[in-house]
Amino acid sequence: MQFISKSIPANKRVALVAHDNRKGDLIEWCSRHRPLLAQHTLLGTGTTGTRIEAATGLSVEKLLSGPLGGDQQLGARIAEGQIDLLVFFWDPFEPMPHDPDVKALLRIAAVWNIPVACNSASADMMVQSALMGSDFERSVPDYAGYLAAR
Numbered sequence: 001m002q003f004i005s006k007s008i009p010a011n012k013r014v015a016l017v018a019h020d021n022r023k024g025d026l027i028e029w030c031s032r033h034r035p036l037l038a039q040h041t042l043l044g045t046g047t048t049g050t051r052i053e054a055a056t057g058l059s060v061e062k063l064l065s066g067p068l069g070g071d072q073q074l075g076a077r078i079a080e081g082q083i084d085l086l087v088f089f090w091d092p093f094e095p096m097p098h099d100p101d102v103k104a105l106l107r108i109a110a111v112w113n114i115p116v117a118c119n120s121a122s123a124d125m126m127v128q129s130a131l132m133g134s135d136f137e138r139s140v141p142d143y144a145g146y147l148a149a150r
């Protein structure tokens with residue numbers, strides 16, 4: 001696979017997702033970073049987005065609930081270049097009925113080199129990076145080159 005450089009804008013599109021046992025942690029994290037998150041564009045799976053909006057007043061575009069296809073919707077948006085960061089507090093202690101979707105979301109985020117945080121420590125470091133408020137370059141698969149070589 002060849003890679004090309006792609007710019008992530010200063011205004012980030014941040015996807016927010018948490019499994020049920022981790023929703024409280026993500027809401028607490030969003031509340032702590034509310035002023036910063038309010039400067040960016042937020043989206044999330046259905047229940048997570050609804051709970052964050054209710055608790056913080058932040059505006060979140062809500063996709064379907066994860067087990068009903070929301071994780072796959074987020075994966076599609078990543079593949080289309082419409083998500084810049086993924087904050088996904090997945091549950092390390094309980095199996096999920098939609099585990100293949102969870103795995104697919106994490107895989108496609110790795111494919112497209114999206115910064116991913118799976119807990120509050122990594123999410124703290126991610127949003128406190130100087131790159132959060134500026135453009136930055138990331139390397140992504142060269143899709144045109146990939147097609148041409150097939």
Ligand SMILES: O=C(CO)COP(=O)(O)O
Pocket residue numbers: 017018019020044045046047048049064065066067070071102
């Ligand atoms: O299941 C999820 C992520 O895998 C999250 O979905 P909800 O936000 O709808 O609970």
